[in-house]
Amino acid sequence: METVRVDRATRASRIFAVFAALALATLIAMPWWGDAGNMRLVGEMAYYLALAQLWNLLAGYAGLVSVGQQAYVGLGGYILFYLTGVWDMNVYLALAIAGPFAGLIAIPVSFAVFRLRGAYFAVGTWVVSEVFALFASLIAVLGAGSGLSLTPAILREISPDRDTRDIILYLMSLAISVFVFAVVYLLLRSRHGLALTAIRDSERASASLGVNTFRTKFIIYIATAACTGLIGSLIFLQKLRISPEAGFSINDWTVVVIFMVVIGGIGTLEGPFIGMVVFIVLRELLADYGKYYLILLGVIAIAVMLKAPYGIWGWIIQRFDLQLFPVGRRLALGLTGGPTDSVAKI
Amino acid sequence: MTWVNIIVQGALLGGFYALFAIGLSMSFGIMRLVNIAHGDLIVLSAYVALVATWYTGFDPFLSLVIVLPVMFGLGYLLQRGLLNQTLSGGLLPPLLVTFGISIIIQNTLLEVFGAQDYRLQEGAIETASLQTGGFYVGVYPLLVFAVAVACIAALQFLFYRTRLGRAFRAVSDDSDTAELMGIDNRKLYALAFAIAMIFTALAGVFFGIRTIFAPSSGPIRLILAFEAVIIGGLGSMWGTLIGGVVLGLAQAIGAALDPTWQTLAGHLAFLAILIVRPSGLFPRTRD
């Protein structure tokens, strides 16, 4: 008797899963085989990857192209510094609050920016970020223009010993990256993910099929803001200082993230990984040449957008029909119980 | 007396913002292109004027003779060579390509000129003032406002009384049918962007005279232009002028309460209007 089974994984994705697990284990073990410099770099890569995954979710899947996510990065940082510095809160508690609080702030923000569409939405989110930066620069208790510093006491809460502290911060950066990735991945695998893909492909059509596009986009926006806030708080915990310019810098937190996603492949889970690697390689290679790596990044992003709009991974998908992170669904036809090759793809 | 002063300053400031916004409004109106690099192009114009004044000894106003054609040509090439290819790909390509251009301009200016501030020196007119009815009005802000009005009037004439303007309006309505009537869209878009750049270059020079500028000055110009356009309502040039004035007034009032609140006051007014009247004060586009 013929049965139809819906497969989630492909052979490639199963093989890849093994590699991924091995790679992750290696990274977790880094404190034992790597040095502080390596850990800092990988930690940075982990943050950028997380930010890229989140921006990809927002823009590549929900169609909300935001140029203002730096608002939540800085917000997360400021929440952390404020709670630990002014309210003497335990650093881990403050970290736990930073994310959700950023998500809360995102709610009224969404009322304003969701009035706009497309490129106007993008600039609108930028305005919001500027507003956050201006508030931060004007409020005395937030350090006004010069910002705030983390006191040594707060750092000692994590660990009195500097090396241990570095390891803890490193592992936290890995953890947050894995966590964000897991959230994005599970979301896209779920029914909501299917809804998102439908919205991305055609908002009108999916609305007419009963997908609540507004609520889906709203939830994605809030969730992304919360995660971005959490990442921001961790980033600035490591940096030890925050100022309006650094916290809400579009260049540091948005420009590179957007380029990563675009070059790697927007709208795919694999894209941000590739884009992040390309970015770090470029930056390290051109480290001695000032801002040229940014110029080159811009040129590459433009070239990609015009010639290969689906990025490096998009090109790979087209050539090799590959999917490493199984979020799609494939129809498998065959005899009961036996493993079969896919016949139809959804 | 001070409140009258504030209102006048704010309104005149609005002329500045309207001047910033003209190029942006044109490229959106005709090509549906939101040019993220707009602010950087304003700043680039100021730098071009700066270099022109260095090499020719002209004052900034006279340097316009050089700056306008240069920016016109640059705009034509940019649209024809690059931006035209983004127009059929949906939302992302134009946004990301102009974003890329913005980053490239900013960082190239940074590499070439460094991060320090520059200003264009026009001399006495910068601080001259007229006295009317018991208070002083700066001559320069008045001049800028007049230029903004003249530019918008010139554009209205172009759009409604010339053959080219008719083609612009047709393409803005329905670019497919316009092509079926014999209009070469690619050339037209390039011309439209080049004309928009003339206004952008004007804005850049006037801006560079009034304020110090640096490679990073671009984004805030874009935001101000954008706010003026949205407040005024998409699709209406005179609306953009009014939007600029509203923005200028909001900033002037904010500055009167506390000088450090100026920019923030403008942003908050923009967000408030966005929430209450999302299509702006005088919207006209059919989208």
Add this chain to the structure above:
Amino acid sequence: MTLLQTHNLSAFYGDFQALFDINVTVEEGETVAVIGANGAGKTTLLRTLAGSLVTPPETVVFDGEPIGHKTPHEIVRLGIALVPEGRRLFPSLSVEENLLLGTHSERRGPWNLNRVYQLFPRLSELRRLPAPSLSGGQQQMAAVGRALMSNPRLLLFDELSLGLAPVVIRDIYATLSAIAAEGTTIVLVEQDINRALDASSRFYCLQEGRLALTAPTKDFNRAAITAAYFGMQGRAG
């Protein structure tokens, strides 16, 4: 002489094939009708001829020149004009401005603003009004006038009678005859078979993207047309 010829013309919207190996010939001065059910490919054919869809150059030959790859504006300049389905007047422009739009092809010929107003006197009264304020029939007249202003050798009409009242349709078709009498070659896509066959000397019938039938209209056989129209081969009679 043969003004227009297509050679195994196929057209695609992305992966979807809308036309399959269409061979059509139009002699100078004739009026040819293209009929077929909804979705048969009639509009696609006209759009391909007008240049909105790109095809290999030799698949469409106009006055001996391959034009399949040319852009719409290049094709207008060569002398093909389209009166689009649904009129598609420019809403921001007045009636007269819409008509003047037709001159952007910069072709010389007998048609100018005065002559168009002679052909459509009603338009002259409405010339300053914004295009959307006109009735359907008046808009159709304006759309025809706009196409005429480019002085075409070949005029393509897409669903001329769509959405119009019968008496209006009658008037529009009367002007069609006047235009044809000037020597303009016409290809006419119509859902109203009777109108189409009345106005033309030859017809083509499309069905699901394929040529199902072609004949001189004087030889038409109702049953054959119905069969071709609805794709009931082997059931005619």
